Amino acid sequence: MVPLSYYLVLGGILFVCGVLGFLIKRNIITIFMSIELMLNGVNLSFVAYAAQWHALSGQVFVFFVMVVAAAEAAVGLAIIIAVYRTRETLNVDQVNLLKL
Amino acid sequence: MFHLILFLFFGVICVAGAVNLLVQSHPINSALSLIVVMASLAGEYLLLGAEFVAAVQVIVYAGAIMVLFLITIMLLNAGKEERSKGSRVATLIGVPGVIIGAVLVAWTLIGRSSIGRSTTQSVSIGALWGAPQDIARLLFHEFLLPFEVTSVLILIAIMGAVVLTSKPEAVARGQRKDG
Numbered sequence: 001m002v003p004l005s006y007y008l009v010l011g012g013i014l015f016v017c018g019v020l021g022f023l024i025k026r027n028i029i030t031i032f033m034s035i036e037l038m039l040n041g042v043n044l045s046f047v048a049y050a051a052q053w054h055a056l057s058g059q060v061f062v063f064f065v066m067v068v069a070a071a072e073a074a075v076g077l078a079i080i081i082a083v084y085r086t087r088e089t090l091n092v093d094q095v096n097l098l099k100l
Numbered sequence: 101m102f103h104l105i106l107f108l109f110f111g112v113i114c115v116a117g118a119v120n121l122l123v124q125s126h127p128i129n130s131a132l133s134l135i136v137v138m139a140s141l142a143g144e145y146l147l148l149g150a151e152f153v154a155a156v157q158v159i160v161y162a163g164a165i166m167v168l169f170l171i172t173i174m175l176l177n178a179g180k181e182e183r184s185k186g187s188r189v190a191t192l193i194g195v196p197g198v199i200i201g202a203v204l205v206a207w208t209l210i211g212r213s214s215i216g217r218s219t220t221q222s223v224s225i226g227a228l229w230g231a232p233q234d235i236a237r238l239l240f241h242e243f244l245l246p247f248e249v250t251s252v253l254i255l256i257a258i259m260g261a262v263v264l265t266s267k268p269e270a271v272a273r274g275q276r277k278d279g
Contacts, residue, residue: 013115020122047153064246074257075264081176
């Protein structure tokens with residue numbers, strides 16, 4: 001028997017790791033991976049609450065989150081490729097102009 | 101008891117992978133540790149009885165999305181990231197702030213509320229309640245409209261990815277051919 005709070009704390013740790021990575025990382029791809037980490041932390045608490053209350057809609061929401069994450073990854077990585085084509089860098093500190 | 105051991109096993113792997121993602125300076129190492137995080141999260145989902153979510157987690161997240169990341173990293177030949185210096189005020193105030201916040205949240209969750217004492221049901225194989233047919237019934241009846249809307253979202257994402265990654269000259273040539 002595992003208390004529900006353990007799952008929530010684990011999800012919170014993952015979310016905080018994602019926020020930290022988003023703030024301290026300078027590589028644009030790693031920043032993007034930190035966002036995925038945050039989404040995973042939220043997914044874990046969704047599934048934990050679904051198991052707690054035997055409500056399957058929590059699990060269905062996880063699928064929607066996954067779909068949005070997949071769409072976000074496809075578009076985001078395409079944007080990263082477009083940025084790299086014009087700037088030839090992945091460092092977010094050097095991507096500071098909207099128009100070249 | 102066995103349940104708790106498995107939870108701790110997967111949880112430790114999960115947190116180790118997440119911390120490794122932050123520590124590594126090469127993006128490909130970060131991507132591989134993110135795969136470790138996602139695979140161990142699938143284990144946690146199995147412990148919670150969500151077998152279908154666990155399978156989808158491995159197939160979609162650890163499979164499809166991370167392959168997309170790895171291909172991008174290899175395509176752009178991403179090297180070591182250079183670190184930029186953070187401000188000292190952020191370190192002085194931020195680190196104690198983060199620790200205090202984390203302790204407060206964990207203390208509230210574990211000790212002070214009713215959800216801290218309630219435990220999740222332990223599941224045995226064969227007695228799982230998150231079966232694919234139940235999820236499908238919910239997804240295709242109550243959540244049918246959101247499900248259809250996500251298909252439009254995916255379609256838009258595909259078109260956006262194609263347009264964004266195609267070379268500017270190719271786009272211009274296509275417009276000239278249309279007009």
